[in-house]
Amino acid sequence: ETGVTQTPRHLVMGMTNKKSLKCEQHLGHNAMYWYKQSAKKPLELMFVYNFKEQTENNSVPSRFSPECPNSSHLFLHLHTLQPEDSALYLCASSQAGGVLYGYTFGSGTRLTVV
């Protein structure tokens, strides 16, 4: 593992389900991120948290609801998703206030909405 752990690795859910993705980092970082990677598209930033506070919401639909209870944990709550939301969801962490030491990514959750 890279220091950023994501669970589950794979998730299949129906459009009426509610599920959550979890991300945990043990690197002492204080910024955490959710990215979405769809087929044949560049990585898209979804949310940024600095010191547990959300500082960026990149026009993400409200059916995606992030939660950051502390600097080490990040969740993405999912409800009433659409098939086009099927993608690889990646969590990352870094030092806040800048990225002088770079980002560390998790292995991702492969989400399939049926």
Added chain:
Amino acid sequence: KQEVTQIPAALSVPEGENLVLNCSFTDSAIYNLQWFRQDPGKGLTSLLLIQSSQREQTSGRLNASLDKSSGRSTLYIAASQPGDSATYLCAAPREAAGNKLTFGGGTRVLVKP
């Protein structure tokens, strides 16, 4: 707004040949430039991080250069191996954008035995 472009989108080479991957960015006021590797369906693994004050960074068979004035970075992989087959992405965070990364579309590399 930062735009990052990676050319070519795909590359196929025979084993042993050197790889040259290109990354260009529109805003040269960057903190650094980071190269990642992504295996199919997996997360991103950081390969090299070049600070804005540096011109290059090396790790084993990998060497990355950075030319901020021209908005370019190049990743060289010497003596390629089939295990180097993956997608390679670059990211260049703008100083004005805080800690948000902007990624290129990636270069998909296939090294044939």
